[in-house]
């Protein structure tokens with residue numbers, strides 16, 4: 001059993017999962033900071049509504065940053081913890097100097113779409129590795145964020 005880690009997963013699979021989870025973590029961190037930027041910089045008639053909503057989003061993203069990092073540790077690996085690495089690893093790009101409410105909401109929508117895409121990729125790897133813990137976490141996030149996408153699209157089509 002030397003090729004399994006402390007939770008009974010194959011070391012090779014755990015390494016592959018941790019790598020994918022670190023990519024996801026990097027995306028959550030860049031996305032988090034983008035939404036924090038929208039919260040600070042948004043202007044216009046919807047300021048109060050959007051300023052509060054963006055805080056709700058980034059608070060949730062930050063909670064997931066911690067959960068994803070701790071899943072990596074649970075698998076016996078180390079979470080990436082430098083912003084310089086996040087920038088390199090993240091599929092989501094930094095979004096700077098955005099003020100317009102609609103543009104900010106579109107940035108949130110695009111971020112969630114990318115996060116969901118990454119989590120589907122993670123889910124496929126986790127399923128192949130019989131890693132129910134990672135698969136369940138990714139599945140929960142996907143279901144929750146798909147609903148958020150519906151709401152963001154409803155907002156944008158008003």
Ligand SMILES: [Fe+2]
Pocket residue numbers: 039055
């Ligand atoms: Fe604030």
